[in-house]
Amino acid sequence: MTLSSTAEANVPALSPLDLAGLDDLLTDDELAVRTAVRRLCTHRIAPHVTDWFDTGTAPDVRELARELGTLGVLGMHLDGYGCPGMSATEYGLACLELEACDSGVRSLVSVQGSLAMYAIWRFGSEAQKEQWLPEMAAGTAIGCFGLTEPDHGSDPGSLRTRARRDGTDWVIDGRKMWITNGSIADVAIVWAQTDDGLRGFVVDTTTPGFSAPEITKKMSLRASVTSELVLDGVRVPDAAALPEVTGLGGPLSCLNEARFGIVWGAMGAARAAWEAALSYAAEREQFGRPIAGFQLTQAKLAGMAAELVKGQLLALHLGRRKDAGTLRHEQVSLGKLANVRAALDICRTARTVLGANGISLEYPVIRHMTNLESVLTYEGTEEMHALVVGQALTGHAAFR
Numbered sequence: 001m002t003l004s005s006t007a008e009a010n011v012p013a014l015s016p017l018d019l020a021g022l023d024d025l026l027t028d029d030e031l032a033v034r035t036a037v038r039r040l041c042t043h044r045i046a047p048h049v050t051d052w053f054d055t056g057t058a059p060d061v062r063e064l065a066r067e068l069g070t071l072g073v074l075g076m077h078l079d080g081y082g083c084p085g086m087s088a089t090e091y092g093l094a095c096l097e098l099e100a101c102d103s104g105v106r107s108l109v110s111v112q113g114s115l116a117m118y119a120i121w122r123f124g125s126e127a128q129k130e131q132w133l134p135e136m137a138a139g140t141a142i143g144c145f146g147l148t149e150p151d152h153g154s155d156p157g158s159l160r161t162r163a164r165r166d167g168t169d170w171v172i173d174g175r176k177m178w179i180t181n182g183s184i185a186d187v188a189i190v191w192a193q194t195d196d197g198l199r200g201f202v203v204d205t206t207t208p209g210f211s212a213p214e215i216t217k218k219m220s221l222r223a224s225v226t227s228e229l230v231l232d233g234v235r236v237p238d239a240a241a242l243p244e245v246t247g248l249g250g251p252l253s254c255l256n257e258a259r260f261g262i263v264w265g266a267m268g269a270a271r272a273a274w275e276a277a278l279s280y281a282a283e284r285e286q287f288g289r290p291i292a293g294f295q296l297t298q299a300k301l302a303g304m305a306a307e308l309v310k311g312q313l314l315a316l317h318l319g320r321r322k323d324a325g326t327l328r329h330e331q332v333s334l335g336k337l338a339n340v341r342a343a344l345d346i347c348r349t350a351r352t353v354l355g356a357n358g359i360s361l362e363y364p365v366i367r368h369m370t371n372l373e374s375v376l377t378y379e380g381t382e383e384m385h386a387l388v389v390g391q392a393l394t395g396h397a398a399f400r
Contacts, residue, residue: 017275020309025316026093033090034097040071041101049102052223053367056216061108061142061184061225068109069139073098075113078121081133088327089319092264096315099265100272103371104224106265111180112136114257116143119189119200122253123244128202132187144185144212146176146229147251153178154384156191157248161231163192163199170194170241172201172234178378182212182227189242190231191251200242200250209234220374256329259379260322263335264315266375267308269368270343274304276363277350284355291353300353304346311339333388336380344372 012021023031044067045059052059068074072084073094079085091113099106117136120128135141152159161174172192182188188203188210203210209232218226242250278301281292291297318335321327347369351358359366376382384399391397 016278019305020313022309022312022316030087030090030093033086034093036071037073037094037097038100040067041097041105045101045105049105049223050361050364050367052104053102054222054361056218056222058104058223058225061181062139064105065108065112065139065142067139069137073109073113074139075117075121075133075137078113078117078133078137081121081129082137083117083121083133084137087319088260088322089316092261092315092319095261095265096268096271096312098268100268102223102367103265103269103375104221106261106268107180107221107224110258110261110265111145112139112143114261115145115254116181116185116187116189118257119145119242119250119254120202123200123242123250124202125239125243127239128242132202136187141186142181142184143187143189144179144181144227144229145254146179146182146188146190147255148176148178150175150177150228154381156251157198159191159193159198161190161192163194163201165195166235168238170201170236170238172203172231172236174231176229176231178215179212179227179229180221181225182229183214183225185212188212188229189254190229197246198248198250199246201236201240202242203231203234203236203240207234207236220370252329255379256332259332259336260318260327262375262379263318263332263339266336266339266343266372267311267315269372269375270304270308270311270339270346273347273350273365273368274301274308276365277301277304277353280354280357280363297353300349304349307342307346311342314338330388330392333380333385334392337382337385337389340372340376341382344369344376347372 075083076086077088077091095106098109120132136143147156149159163170163172185205188205190201190203191198211230212227215226215228281297282290284291314335318327318331347365350365354363354365357363387398
């Protein structure tokens with residue numbers, strides 16, 4: 001046997017679903033997390049998610065949240081107070097698997113752990129942490145994050161929700177819009193202007209004056225609860241204020257946590273669409289043979305695979321940096337900008353491989369495509385992240 005043939009004998013077989021061999025870069029613990037989340041998605045969510053999307057109804061979120069809590073994915077990258085304390089990369093892999101099932105399911109986990117729980121964990125008092133975090137980690141309490149308003153999305157510094165002092169209490173008035181989990185939440189993290197600057201408040205949703213009408217007639221994230229928050233003279237004690245933060249840096253740091261999950265999650269939606277196109281091309285026959293045998297189809301499949309591998313590598317690199325404590329918010333913006341764009345392009349190309357069947361909910365492609373239109377916008381629009389990256393490149397802020 002020649003030296004070259006010996007070397008070839010030691011090369012593992014090529015897997016079309018892991019073309020670049022990225023699994024070799026993952027630890028045994030990371031692979032175990034991915035397997036566990038994928039198993040739950042396959043058996044618990046995937047058989048129903050198309051119907052949820054088709055009818056515009058979310059699952060029994062409380063039951064699903066308890067199952068996710070039992071699995072350990074709610075606030076999984078936080079530690080203490082019943083939180084699992086896993087790595088950022090393990091959290092990212094969980095987001096990828098969840099969004100490969102549906103963006104709405106990943107949004108449930110992201111808002112719970114990276115927005116609501118993170119705000120309490122990072123900026124809350126000891127009493128707030130002990131009251132809410134164990135139940136939220138277990139999925140027995142659900143949280144939402146109230147920042148975006150009807151007239152203020154990309155410019156949260158101009159929000160109009162106001163909290164004023166009244167004796168030893170705070171009284172909050174305002175409205176929030178496009179709030180995931182809002183109608184089913186037990187606790188809302190509400191950001192409001194005060195005489196001292198922007199403050200966050202931990203609001204029990206049973207407080208008089210708080211309501212959360214659900215937003216309907218959506219054509220995206222249809223398997224997710226999206227709501228408006230109405231705060232009409234909501235009175236909370238001083239102890240409800242987050243004591244460790246004042247100013248816009250508080251909510252933006254929470255959003256950065258959620259954006260990190262999107263960097264991974266978008267690649268899950270892309271992977272699902274690409275796998276659907278690969279499978280369909282092998283089965284669909286035209287002109288007497290499978291369309292997978294035609295050059296143009298292979299070019300599409302290869303191009304999608306290349307973009308998917310690049311996005312997965314970027315997500316993994318940012319995960320390693322976050323675990324090392326060296327990740328910057330500009331790098332998260334780069335990841336969200338690049339990976340959501342790539343995921344949308346992959347879904348759109350996959351749709352063309354499926355032809356007319358690409359718009360049918362019998363296949364996951366159109367569902368992922370329409371969901372990603374929301375992912376492109378929330379947690380910072382494509383334009384905002386482009387300007388963050390632009391400022392990092394040039395040193396000039398161009399937001400105004």
